[in-house]
Amino acid sequence: MTQTIQALRLNGSERIDPRNPGGSLTRNLAVEHITTPEPGPGEILAEPLFVGVCGSDSSASLGKSNFSWVERPRTIGHECSARVVAFGPGAQGSGAEGRDTEGWAGLKVGDLFTPIPQRGCGDPRCRGCRRGRWNYCPRKQILGFHRDGALAQRMVLEADRCVPLRPGLSPQHAALVEPLSVVTQAIQRKCTIRPGDDVVVTGCGIMGLMAAELARAAGARVAITGMAHDRDVRLKLAAERGFTPIVVAPDQPLHERLAAGVEALDGSRFGDDFEDGRVDVLLECSGAPTALAQAGLCVHPEGTICVIATYPDLVPFEATAFTRAGQQLVGVMGSSREDFVNAQLLIERGVFDPEPYTRPYSFDNVIDALADSMAARTTKAVLQIHGA
């Protein structure tokens, strides 16, 4: 008898506009029963425990062109905690004690882990892989896009993707380690934030909110932008967390808002009152081409623009003004094992608290969780798979 599991399958690639869907927002998706996958050599069979819905899951499900490369059907999901169920052939140790459960990468059956979604090609000639930076390997393979992912009752993945869960971390909180690891890379390794800096985060999705939290932990005063439709959920939460919310619109861009004077939550002026409200660091998390195009107008000379987003279109850029201002522009994509471990530490030590940002769903409601994420009705939907 072949065993089956339930999985969330991305089947279609129809282009859906979340503001004007013309039918069901989730019509490219379906929960299906599929054959339980079997682990090959170097692979493990795992039980996903908690799985976060990523903006990239939403984008692929809406048929956006930057995810047209994803083969369908595909089980999506890559932000998760999981438990080792079994190892593929050749993994079992035959140690002196006769234990037969030890496997790849020192993991044992029952161990908890978070997978690194972006896995490098492993070729010793590859600079990114040689340096342990799978996220900067040009031939990387992404869990949940290149192979079936975590929104299922079982998944198979390469054992070397797995980062053991630190004992102080709950599986529920661990579902946020992957997105936090990207932001951790940005704040710890890609830009310098000094105590007393003014930092503005553009975009109030989960990446923006995490960036705001870590920027504050680094000593900055933080403002965060959103559109009018973000007022009720995301910007409200941002203000509750102590970040200055700034509503921007096409006719009210950030640099004009800053120049006109943004009031920080303590009543003082946010940004430099002598220099048009400019800030020290701008963290671009919105993916809106205009937010990046105009970022240089919001940042001091020698200030930093750190980009943690990707863009559907070419971004026009005032390169000469950028050069004349001596600004820095740095990109951040994905994360490596180092960032994963650091992100786990930030949660364990209370530097980042996942609780205010997490909205739990049971796996029975996975379609609702995707719909809420696509419509920006939640910050981070986290599915409980175990027990479904």
Ligand SMILES: [Zn+2]
């Ligand atoms: Zn993600």
Ligand SMILES: [Zn+2]
């Ligand atoms: Zn590589």
